[in-house]
Amino acid sequence: MSALFTPSTLRSVTLPNRIVVSPMCQYCAQDGKADSWHLIHLGGLALSGAGMLFIEATAVEAGGRITPGDLGLYDDATEHALKQVVDAIRLHSRIPVAIQLAHAGRKASSHVPWDGGQQIPVSEGGWVTDAPSAVSQKEGEALPRALDAAGLERIKRAFVETAKRADRIGVDAIELHGAHGYLLHQFLSPISNHRTDEYGGSLENRMRYPLEVFDAVRAAIPAHTPVGMKVSATDWVEGGWDVEQTIAFAKALKERDLDWIDVSSGGVSPLQKIVLGPGYQAPFAASIKAATGLNTISVGLITEPHQAEEIIASGKADYVALARGMLYDPRWGWHAAATLGATVDAPRQYWRAPPREHAKLFGDVVFGAR
Structure with a gap:
């Protein structure tokens, strides 16, 4: 039996397999509101055969958006818009839906990637960003505003209120974004x-605010809703955040x-110097899993079914998350199941799709026609 296609449970949420669709920023929301693109994009990925679907990094306040096109969930209008997308998915798919809650911190107020991705000056429609310290991401950029006590409380409350909105619209699970140089990672x-x-200097102090945000979110939503955290295991910069510190943070989160x-x-x-290659981040997940026993998700250039199977079967991680691979092949879960001799769920409208050699891909379905 394929390890990749064994079911698992996170609190009240049952995943039929260990494949996760990563949160992928689309940069096309209107004032934070989901639109028809999100319906098409997420609706298609809901039929991918994956075990869980992540909604993209979703800003907890307007100033926390990476770009003006970022998705948000911070007022009634953004809540209403995203609910339409979630409701549509529910009509046609049984896939569990998770959401990643984020604040970009000093990396906010940026152009969308296809327009260069650089910081937008306030004079050109950008905004003053927030950060742990008044230190810019890149030389020459406008300095962010160092958060004071009121600012820290405001953003923590924003995470809580967005988590409540996510629960109201029927999202099954929540992930806090503590990676990729965004606000919570900036504190770490x-x-x-x-x-x-008390929020800087020692490792204990640098972990304090992200842990406070996690505690506040965990306390604000139902106990049956699972909550995870995305982390960058290393900054790939000497003297920066590293795997040992990540393990300490993971242990604090496990508690x-x-x-x-x-x-x-x-x-x-x-200044990061990343060494890319297939599954290049899997060893980080394996180290954290070995040190903490936490459920881990492995990401990063995981593209082939046997590669994903090995990661799960060998115990390096509990789940694999695909982003670019899913965009390139939106039925990746189907094709992985066919390769590994497993089955996936699919709507009846697609039951005739598999070729003869994979006739059992959807289980013992029966399709008759006159």
């Missing part, structure tokens, strides 16, 4: 956190009943 990394108060840790890397500094 000594590269971006130069504070001298707080974290349901999974999603292990990526990088993003906090343009």
Whole structure:
């Protein structure tokens, strides 16, 4: 039996397999509101055969958007718009739906990637960004505003209120974005956190605010809803955040009943030196899993079914998450199941799709026609 296609449970949520569709920013929301693109994009991926679908990184306040096109869930209008997408998915798919809650911190107020991705000056429609310290992401950029006590409380409350909105629209699971150089990662990394108060300096202090945000979100939503955290295991910069510190952070989260840790890397500094290759981040997930016993999600250039199977079967991770691979092949879950001799769920309208050699891909379905 395929390890990749064994079911699992996260609190009240049952995943039919270990394939996860990663949260993927689309940069096309209107004032934070989901639109018809999100319906088409997420609706298609809901039929991918994956075990869980992530809605993209979703800003908890307007100032926390990476770009003006980022998806948000911070007021009634954004809540109403995203609910239409979730409701449509529910009509046609049984896939569990998760959402990643995020604040971009000093990486906010940026152009969309296809327009260069650089910081938008306030004079050109950008906004003043927030960060642990008044340290810019790149040389020459406008300095972010160092968060004071009121700012810290405001953003923590924004995470809580967005989590409540996510629960109201029927999302099954929540992930906090503590990776890729965004706000919670900025607190963790000594590269971006130069504070001298209780939120900076020592590892314990740098972990304090992300842990406070996690605690607040966990306390605000139903106990049956699983909550995870995405982390960058290393900054890929000497003197930055690293695997050992990530393990310490993961252990602190485990004490707080974290349901999974999603292990990526990088993003906090343009000086990073990343060594790319197939499954290049899987060893980070394996190290954290071995040290903590937490459910882990492995990401990063996982593209082939046997590659994903090996990661799960060998115990390196509990789940694999695909992003680009899913965009390139939106039926990746189907094709992995066919390769590994497993089955997936699919709507009846598609039951005639598999070729003869994979006639059992959807189980013992019966399709008759006159």
